[in-house]
Amino acid sequence: VNDISTSELAHKYFYEYYPDEKLPLFTNPCDDDILMNLWNGNRSMCEIFPKFIIIGPQKTGTTALHNMLSQHPDLYPSKKNSLTYEELQFFSNETIYLNGITWYLNQFHTNEQSINFEKSATYFDSILAMKRIKALLPSVHLIIMLTEPGHRAYSRYQHEIARINQTINFDDLLKSNHDENSYYFHLKQRCLQPGHYAEHILKWLKYFPSKQIYIVDGEAFRHDPRIILNDIQLSFLQLKNFINSSNLVRYNKKKGFFCSFSAKHNFQCLGNSKGRRYENMSSYSREYLNNYYLFHNQKLIKLLRYYNYSLPLWLIFSNPIKL
Ligand code: A3P
Numbered sequence: 001v002n003d004i005s006t007s008e009l010a011h012k013y014f015y016e017y018y019p020d021e022k023l024p025l026f027t028n029p030c031d032d033d034i035l036m037n038l039w040n041g042n043r044s045m046c047e048i049f050p051k052f053i054i055i056g057p058q059k060t061g062t063t064a065l066h067n068m069l070s071q072h073p074d075l076y077p078s079k080k081n082s083l084t085y086e087e088l089q090f091f092s093n094e095t096i097y098l099n100g101i102t103w104y105l106n107q108f109h110t111n112e113q114s115i116n117f118e119k120s121a122t123y124f125d126s127i128l129a130m131k132r133i134k135a136l137l138p139s140v141h142l143i144i145m146l147t148e149p150g151h152r153a154y155s156r157y158q159h160e161i162a163r164i165n166q167t168i169n170f171d172d173l174l175k176s177n178h179d180e181n182s183y184y185f186h187l188k189q190r191c192l193q194p195g196h197y198a199e200h201i202l203k204w205l206k207y208f209p210s211k212q213i214y215i216v217d218g219e220a221f222r223h224d225p226r227i228i229l230n231d232i233q234l235s236f237l238q239l240k241n242f243i244n245s246s247n248l249v250r251y252n253k254k255k256g257f258f259c260s261f262s263a264k265h266n267f268q269c270l271g272n273s274k275g276r277r278y279e280n281m282s283s284y285s286r287e288y289l290n291n292y293y294l295f296h297n298q299k300l301i302k303l304l305r306y307y308n309y310s311l312p313l314w315l316i317f318s319n320p321i322k323l
Contacts, residue, residue, distance in 0.1 A: 023094075023097075024097075024098070025131065025132065025135050026097075026100070026101050026132070026135060026136050027135050027136060028049070028135075028136050028137065028138070029041065029101070030043065030046035030049070039101070039102075040102060041101070041102055041105065045105055047112075048105045048108050048109075048110055048116060049105065049108075049116070049136075049137055049140075050078070050108065050116045050117045050118050050137070050140060051115050051116060051117060051140065051141060051237070052115075052117045052140060052141035052142065052143060052236075052237060053117060053118050053119065053120070053123065053133065053137075053140055053141075053142055053143070054066055054117070054118070054119035054120075054121075054142075054143045054145070055119075055120065055121070055123040055124050055129070055142050055143065055144055055204075056119075056120070056121030056122065056123055056124030056125075056144070056145070056194070057121055057124035057125060057144075057145070057152070057194040057195075057200075058121040058122070058124075058156065058194065059121075059147075059152050059155040059156045059159060060121075060145035060146060060147045060152055060218040061145050061147065061216075061218045061221050061222055062119050062121045062145055063086065063119070063270055063274050064221070064222075064225070064257070064258070064270060064274065065119070065143070065145060065216065065221065065225070066086070066119040067260050067268070067270065068225060068229055068245070068248060068249050068258075068260055069117070069229070069232070070260070071248040071249070071260045071261075071262060072233070072239070072241075072243055072248065073241070073243070074113060074114065074115050074239060074241050075114075075115050075117060075239075076108065076109045076111065076114040076115065076116050076117070077116075077117060077118065077119070078107045078108050078116070078117075078118040079107050079108070079109070081107060083096065086119075087118075087119060087120040087121065087122065088104070088107055088118050088120055089120045089122050089123075090104050090107075090118075090120070091120070091123055091126070091128065091129040091132040091133050091136075092120065092122040092123050092126040092128060092129040093122070097128075097132065101136070115237070115239070124144065124194060124200055125193065125194045125196075125200045127203065130203055130204055130206075130207050131207070133207070134207040134208065139212070140212070141212050141213075141214065141236065141237065142204065142208060142212060142213045142214070143213075143214045143215075143216060143232070143236075144201065144204075144213060144214070144215050144216065145215075145216040145218040145221065146197055146215060146216070146217065146218055146300075146312055146315075147218035147219050147222075147314065148219060148314040148315075148318055149194075149195025149196075149197060149289070149293045149296065149297070150195070150281075150285075150286065150289030150290065150292075150293060151219075151314075152194070152195050152218075153191040153192055153195055153289060154170065154191075154281045154285070154289075155276075156190055156191045156194075157170050157173065157187075157191050158276055158278050159273070159276075160187055160190075160191075162273065162276065168184070168187075170281060170282070170285050171282055171284050171285050171288075173187065173188055173191070174188070174284075174285055174288050174289075175288075176188060192292065195293060195296065196296050197296065197297075197300045198296055198297075198299035198300040198302075198303045199296070199299070201213075201215075201300070201303060202303060205307065210307040210308070210309070214232060214236040215304070215309050215312075216228055216232075217312035217313060217314065218312075219312065219313065219314045220312065220313060222257070224258065225245070225249055225258050226245040226246055226249060226258075227245075229245035229248065229249065230242075230244065230245050233245075248260065248261065248262075249261055250267065252267050252269050254269075255267075255269040255270075255275060256275065256277075257269065257270070257275045290318070293318075297315060297318060300315060301315060
């Protein structure tokens with residue numbers, strides 16, 4: 001050890017012995033006096049950390065839930081970020097995470113009474129996000145939204161073709177068997193893989209107890225979010241200041257969805273990229289997805305039952321097995 005310089009030692013440590021430790025893992029300075037002394041923050045900042053996070057997955061109604069909860073006077077979403085738009089993606093993104101804890105805290109409001117939260121739908125299927133959230137925010141509450149996974153896959157596909165402004169047939173995408181480096185392979189993955197709900201939820205449950213994880217039936221939410229918004233306030237977040245959600249949201253005929261509503265701002269519906277109108281998928285795609293997700297959905301039924309969650313209605317109806 002005497003003959004080796006500090007940088008050589010560091011190189012040996014990170015490159016030869018412990019390559020997994022090259023990336024930092026931030027723990028919470030508020031839970032540790034030594035860290036608190038080293039940190040450039042102070043104890044008053046501890047209250048700023050979010051109390052709950054909507055973790056996804058994408059295309060299940062997470063933006064609508066985020067906006068509707070933001071209507072509550074005590075609930076403050078993270079500030080809009082020019083890098084990632086409405087989502088921080090702090091825990092799932094390699095570069096953003098390296099901005100550190102103080103950067104993360106700066107993305108939230110500092111009002112004394114506010115209950116801060118964020119939504120980043122990229123967290124749901126990210127192992128990095130699971131580990132990092134657990135390390136920094138072990139007692140945070142998490143909300144997961146689940147829609148019928150075939151429906152979610154099709155919505156993700158519609159999102160992509162609107163974004164790149166070209167048509168790739170959905171049937172062809174599902175049939176395709178491109179190599180792992182191709183754009184189509186990745187697109188198909190992004191459509192199908194987050195819908196392996198049981199697999200991802202099981203991993204979250206290794207890090208967090210089920211009482212910290214609330215699961216929303218995304219189809220029921222789209223149809224009428226009011227009961228769900230009330231339940232989140234009362235039974236999950238146990239807010240002191242309960243606001244009946246009939247005062248926060250209303251059905252908007254033109255949009256065809258429930259939208260945030262207040263006497264001051266009237267309706268605030270989501271933009272054109274949320275709640276798109278498109279043709280139903282073909283019977284080929286429907287059957288492909290029914291078969292594809294059969295096993296995953298059966299696993300989900302077992303998992304939800306084991307952890308005493310109620311089953312989303314779409315899961316009961318889409319599964320031809322004995323319940
Ligand atoms: P589509 O645009 O395919 O219909 P996310 O915000 O997680 O990306 O989810 C987008 C999906 O949210 C939309 O997919 C839409 O179906 C669904 N959604 C649920 N409630 C909604 C609402 N009140 N307004 C708009 N979209 C809503």
